[in-house]
Each structure stands twice: as structure tokens, then as C-alpha cells.
Amino acid sequence: xxxxxxxxxxxxxxxxxxxxxxxxxxxxxxxxxxxxxxxEVFKDSIFYIKKxxxxxxxxxxxxxxxxxxxxxxxxIKAKENSNTIITVANELVDTVSSVRVYNKKLGxxxxxxxxxxxxxxxFLLLEEAKLFVLSxxxxxxxxxxxxxxxxYYKTIEINLxxxxxKLLYKDNMLYFATDNGNIYKYDFLNYxxxxxxxxxxxxTEFTLVNEILLYTTIKGDIFKINLATNEKAKIxxxxxFISTFLNFNDKLICGSWNGKIYVLDxxxxxxxxxxxxxKRAVISIKKDENNNIYSSSLDQTIKKWKFN
Numbered sequence: 001x002x003x004x005x006x007x008x009x010x011x012x013x014x015x016x017x018x019x020x021x022x023x024x025x026x027x028x029x030x031x032x033x034x035x036x037x038x039x040e041v042f043k044d045s046i047f048y049i050k051k052x053x054x055x056x057x058x059x060x061x062x063x064x065x066x067x068x069x070x071x072x073x074x075x076i077k078a079k080e081n082s083n084t085i086i087t088v089a090n091e092l093v094d095t096v097s098s099v100r101v102y103n104k105k106l107g108x109x110x111x112x113x114x115x116x117x118x119x120x121x122x123f124l125l126l127e128e129a130k131l132f133v134l135s136x137x138x139x140x141x142x143x144x145x146x147x148x149x150x151x152y153y154k155t156i157e158i159n160l161x162x163x164x165x166k167l168l169y170k171d172n173m174l175y176f177a178t179d180n181g182n183i184y185k186y187d188f189l190n191y192x193x194x195x196x197x198x199x200x201x202x203x204t205e206f207t208l209v210n211e212i213l214l215y216t217t218i219k220g221d222i223f224k225i226n227l228a229t230n231e232k233a234k235i236x237x238x239x240x241f242i243s244t245f246l247n248f249n250d251k252l253i254c255g256s257w258n259g260k261i262y263v264l265d266x267x268x269x270x271x272x273x274x275x276x277x278x279k280r281a282v283i284s285i286k287k288d289e290n291n292n293i294y295s296s297s298l299d300q301t302i303k304k305w306k307f308n
Contacts, residue, residue: 026277026303029294030057036296041288042080046302049073054085054102067107071098074121075123084110088123091152095119099132101149105170111149115142122167124174131155135164141176143188156188170208177203183215206244207252209266214252216242222254225267233269238264246285246293255282255295277303 012085030036032050039048046057049069054076057064071089078085083105085222090097097120101111118138125132130147141164143156162176168175174186181199183206186192197213206215213225222235222242237256247255251272258280262271287293296302 018208019300026275026295026305029059029302029304030302032035032300032302035283035298035300036302037224038075038284039286039294039302040076040078041286041292041294043289045080046294047076047078047085047088048296048302049076052089054087058106063248067102067104069102077125086125088120090119097136098135099144111146113146113149113152121165124167124169126169133167133169135167135176137163139163139166141167141174156191158186158193158208166203166206168207175206175208177206177215179203181217183213195223199223205242207245207247209247214266216245216254222264224266229304233273235264235269237271239262243281244283244285246287248287248291248293253285253293255285255297257281259297259299261285261295274307277305 010043033295034051036048036050039046040127044059048055048057048252051073052068052070053066054069055064055066055290069087069089069098071091073087073089075088076085083103085102085104087100087102095116095118097115099113100109102109105303115134118136120132120134120136123132131143131145133141133143135141139160139162141158142154145153162179164176164178166177174182174188177183179202181196181203183197185194185196201217201219204216204218211226211228213227214221218241220237220241240256240258240260242254243257245252250266252266254262254264256262259280259282261275263273264271277295278297278299282295282297284296285293292304292306294302
């Protein structure tokens with residue numbers, strides 16, 4: 001009898017645990033004819049970049065406006081109730097890439113920056129410092145001062161021995177990961193580069209949560225490293241890898257190459273749920289002010305969902 005009672009309690013606990021992480025069915029908010037590389041979510045609208053255009057999508061009316069920006073759209077930065085759109089693109093001409101500032105109200109570009117020696121892999125906008133940062137296919141990271149736009153000035157150039165596909169800005173520091181598995185911290189006020197982790201696999205995504213480094217590799221590994229104690233933990237997903245993630249409270253919402261979405265508890269370092277919302281690789285995950293989750297994919301959709 002005691003054994004049956006224990007099994008019953010275990011089943012109840014498991015059901016409650018699973019329900020805690022159960023999500024609603026995903027709603028397809030946007031279905032496109034081309035991959036949406038990046039987007040921004042606001043209360044009533046979504047800004048997204050597709051091919052050579054930026055789009056403003058009204059969530060309530062399902063209508064959209066589009067703005068020609070040129071190139072092959074990679075990143076978009078926009079603010080609610082602002083006329084300014086910043087777009088990052090790799091141009092159709094080999095080795096040329098761009099950062100453009102577009103004014104929706106005027107219907108024209110306020111400023112354009114062209115880099116003519118390589119393609120852009122990742123982009124950060126540091127508004128307070130009036131800088132943007134580009135990681136490039138030339139194994140370089142450069143800082144561009146835009147305070148006197150339309151004039152631009154390169155202020156810092158970091159030379160690397162491999163590509164850097166991921167940039168992170170936190171606590172006035174630039175962090176970047178390289179294809180040889182290293183993660184660096186760069187103090188751009190004092191021009192000091194510090195290696196914070198030495199790995200041996202291509203890093204697909206990373207973030208910092210206080211003293212905790214979380215990163216994923218192309219081999220399907222998810223690592224958690226305490227930088228203060230050097231304590232390490234690893235989870236491996238089979239025949240797949242994490243392509244992007246969103247830090248959401250004490251969870252990582254991880255989008256993967258085969259389209260599956262994993263919910264990882266950072267504290268316990270366990271995967272608590274898996275969702276099959278997309279048919280192909282997830283490339284971006286965002287949330288709105290009501291904690292609705294939005295994910296875009298190579299399946300040419302943006303989907304919306306929320307934890308119950």
C-alpha cells in the first residue's frame with residue numbers, strides 16, 4: 001500500500017511539473033515567401049527584415065507597410081513610436097556590406113555606411129557610446145563611431161585568427177565567441193582583450209547570467225560554466241544543435257537547427273520541455289512586454305506562443 005501511494009504521489013508531481021512548462025499551440029503570426037532573418041516585437045506591431053525590404057506589420061489588422069533598404073537583410077533595429085529604422089545587410093556585390101539609417105516619415109535614408117572588404121556576421125548597436133560593432137568575414141571586429149553621421153570613423157579594429165559569429169554587450173564590455181571555441185571579453189575603453197573560456201568547438205550561441213557562462217556548440221553540446229568557481233556542467237542533444245536562444249527569467253528558450261524548441265532550466269540545468277513548432281531551423285527568438293514568445297525560422301514563418 002505504501003509503495004502504491006508513493007507511485008501515486010510521484011505521478012501527481014510529474015503531471016504538475018509538466019503542466020508548469022506546457023505551452024499553448026503556436027500561432028503563425030507571419031507567413032512569408034522568404035526567410036525572415038531578424039525582427040523586433042512591440043505592443044501592436046512587428047518590424048522585420050526580409051530580403052531587400054524592411055516591413056512594419058500591424059498585429060491587429062494583419063496589414064503591413066514595406067520600405068526598400070537594399071542588400072540582403074541581416075539585422076534590424078527599431079524603436080516603438082520612432083521613425084528611424086537601422087538595417088544591416090550584406091550587399092549583392094561580393095565583399096560589400098552596409099548599415100543604413102532609414103526615416104519612415106521622410107521615406108529616405110538619413111545615413112548609409114558601407115564596408116567594402118567583407119561581409120557582416122553579427123552587429124551590435126551601442127547607442128550610449130554612439131558606436132556600432134561589426135564582426136566580419138575578414139576575421140576582424142571593428143568599432144564604428146557614428147556620432148557625426150553621415151561621417152563614420154573606425155575607432156577600433158580587433159584582428160582574430162578565426163571568424164567571430166556572435167557578439168554580446170554587457171556591463172560596458174564587449175564579449176565575442178570565435179570559431180575555434182574561445183570566448184573573449186574586450187574592454188573597449190582600455191583596449192584590453194581577455195580570454196574567459198578556451199574551448200575546441202564552433203560556438204553557435206552564448207550568454208552571461210551573472211557569473212554563469214552559458215554556450216552551445218555545433219556538436220549539440222550545451223555548457224554551463226561558473227566563471228568564479230570553474231564548475232562545469234554539460235547537456236548534449238543528439239543529431240541537432242542550438243542555433244539561437246532567449247534568456248527568459250530563469251530559463252533559456254533554445255531554438256535548434258531541426259526546428260525543435262527546448263526549454264532549459266538554468267538553475268537545475270535540465271531540459272524541461274520540447275516543442276515542435278517549426279519545420280526548419282529556428283533563427284531568432286524574441287518576447288514582447290506581455291511575455292509572449294515569438295520565433296522565426298527557415299520555414300519562413302514567425303510564430304507566437306506563451307507558457308500557460
